[in-house]
Amino acid sequence: MDRIAIIGAGISGLSAGRILGKIHDVEIFDRAGKPGGLVKCDRIQDNLFHKVGGHIFNSKNQAVLDWFWGFFDRDREFLKARRNAKILLNGKWIGYPLENYLFQLDKGFISKVLDDFLSPDYQPKDPFSYPNFAEFLKSNFGTTLYETYFRPYNEKIWNADLSTIPLAWLEGKLPMPNLKEMLLSNIAKEEETGMVHSTFYYAKEDGSQFIANRLAEGMKIHYHTDIQKIEKREGKFWLDQNGPFDKVVYTGDVRKAGHIFGEKMVPAGLQQSLTSLPSNGTSNLFCETDPGDISWLYLPDPHVKAHRIIYTGTFAESNNRGSQRQTCVVEFSGDYSYEFMCEEAKKLPGNLKPLAFNKEPNSYILHAMGSKALVDEVRSMLRQEKVFLLGRFAEWEYYNMDKAIEAAMALAEEMA
Numbered sequence: 583m584d585r586i587a588i589i590g591a592g593i594s595g596l597s598a599g600r601i602l603g604k605i606h607d608v609e610i611f612d613r614a615g616k617p618g619g620l621v622k623c624d625r626i627q628d629n630l631f632h633k634v635g636g637h638i639f640n641s642k643n644q645a646v647l648d649w650f651w652g653f654f655d656r657d658r659e660f661l662k663a664r665r666n667a668k669i670l671l672n673g674k675w676i677g678y679p680l681e682n683y684l685f686q687l688d689k690g691f692i693s694k695v696l697d698d699f700l701s702p703d704y705q706p707k708d709p710f711s712y713p714n715f716a717e718f719l720k721s722n723f724g725t726t727l728y729e730t731y732f733r734p735y736n737e738k739i740w741n742a743d744l745s746t747i748p749l750a751w752l753e754g755k756l757p758m759p760n761l762k763e764m765l766l767s768n769i770a771k772e773e774e775t776g777m778v779h780s781t782f783y784y785a786k787e788d789g790s791q792f793i794a795n796r797l798a799e800g801m802k803i804h805y806h807t808d809i810q811k812i813e814k815r816e817g818k819f820w821l822d823q824n825g826p827f828d829k830v831v832y833t834g835d836v837r838k839a840g841h842i843f844g845e846k847m848v849p850a851g852l853q854q855s856l857t858s859l860p861s862n863g864t865s866n867l868f869c870e871t872d873p874g875d876i877s878w879l880y881l882p883d884p885h886v887k888a889h890r891i892i893y894t895g896t897f898a899e900s901n902n903r904g905s906q907r908q909t910c911v912v913e914f915s916g917d918y919s920y921e922f923m924c925e926e927a928k929k930l931p932g933n934l935k936p937l938a939f940n941k942e943p944n945s946y947i948l949h950a951m952g953s954k955a956l957v958d959e960v961r962s963m964l965r966q967e968k969v970f971l972l973g974r975f976a977e978w979e980y981y982n983m984d985k986a987i988e989a990a991m992a993l994a995e996e997m998a
């Protein structure tokens with residue numbers, strides 16, 4: 583039996599704690615006052631505010647589903663819903679993903695899209711053979727869809743020039759439709775089914791905070807504990823006065839690994855390279871809105887700063903408990919003031935009334951050329967010291983909750 587310290591009580595740290603805690607003595611440390619990390623929610627006037635995103639759950643991995651449902655009564659504690667997402671394009675609400683709902687667009691626009699598809703230049707290749715995200719989107723969806731939707735929407739959400747984003751991170755995370763599938767969806771008018779979140783589960787009470795709270799139950803968690811330094815003395819780890827630990831699982835930001843574990847474990851040169859890994863924060867405005875049945879509304883219009891509205895009020899009735907209408911979260915990529923977001927909200931549908939806001943300095947990790955190799959190098963160096971990187975920011979992976987759980991399962995096997 584090892585004594586293991588886990589830094590972070592987000593979904594990764596909680597999952598690892600649960601799995602490793604079956605055979606080891608595990609303690610979790612988090613700077614926040616409650617579990618959940620990015621999935622944390624607050625009650626605002628009794629309405630549920632997802633401080634980041636909207637956090638719904640599903641997985642294509644049966645082992646993850648089996649493990650997850652071991653903690654919950656799925657039928658009694660959760661709702662199952664079908665994703666009902668739309669794109670607000672040129673004033674019209676179009677189905678999502680756009681390429682499957684071209685039939686809802688104007689005839690002139692569809693004609694331009696078809697010209698792109700029928701052009702001799704349209705020769706999509708294996709997605710991973712493109713040098714960057716921009717080239718992939720342009721070649722796969724044609725110039726008209728790229729310029730009208732894919733470029734403006736993705737530039738907003740990633741806050742970056744799409745030609746600087748490599749493709750490796752995309753594998754398994756976005757659907758990669760081919761022309762036949764796109765045309766078939768349009769002609770047969772098929773609903774989306776291929777995406778992992780096309781149907782999803784959502785807790786009847788307290789959304790993703792309910793998930794985090796349940797996973798945290800009975801675990802030894804030190805809240806309000808910001809770990810700044812971890813020292814290794816005579817083969818054992820000390821987190822200030824807490825220790826000795828045999829192993830450490832780190833789910834924090836990999837860019838801080840050198841500062842936390844010191845130069846002996848992460849050489850200064852590597853730490854310097856880590857510092858340059860890019861990420862985006864999100865600013866979220868929690869609002870009341872007119873009722874509807876849409877779960878997400880994507881906003882490619884470059885004149886509107888927000889990139890999407892997440893209608894969290896449609897996920898569970900209890901999310902609107904303090905409101906006469908429904909609630910939603912307007913998500914902006916970047917750091918925006920409350921006043922600015924309120925002004926922007928006036929441009930959006932639903933007669934939005936702001937209730938609260940949150941700024942998350944790091945929400946979306948960005949892959950830059952070479953970032954995967956860099957994180958892999960740091961990870962294998964730390965592993966030799968018995969420090970294990972896990973989670974969205976430590977592994978620098980575009981994980982959803984289910985992928986974070988899957989990674990925790992794989993790590994437990996690796997550490998066995």
Ligand SMILES: Cc1cc2nc3c(=O)[nH]c(=O)nc-3n(C[C@H](O)[C@H](O)[C@H](O)COP(=O)(O)OP(=O)(O)OC[C@H]3O[C@@H](n4cnc5c(N)ncnc54)[C@H](O)[C@@H]3O)c2cc1C
Nearest residue numbers: 590592593594613619620635637638809834973974982983
């Ligand atoms: C906008 C948005 C929407 C999303 N929507 C969904 C969704 O609908 N469904 C889904 O499945 N996934 C979704 N995700 C992904 C999901 O949020 C992540 O996969 C998951 O929360 C990652 O958990 P984590 O534990 O790896 O990281 P985090 O949640 O970041 O947890 C890390 C924890 O470590 C703590 N910590 C870090 N450093 C230290 C330190 N030095 N000392 C003490 N504590 C420390 C932090 O306080 C934090 O609690 C979304 C993400 C975003 C950004």
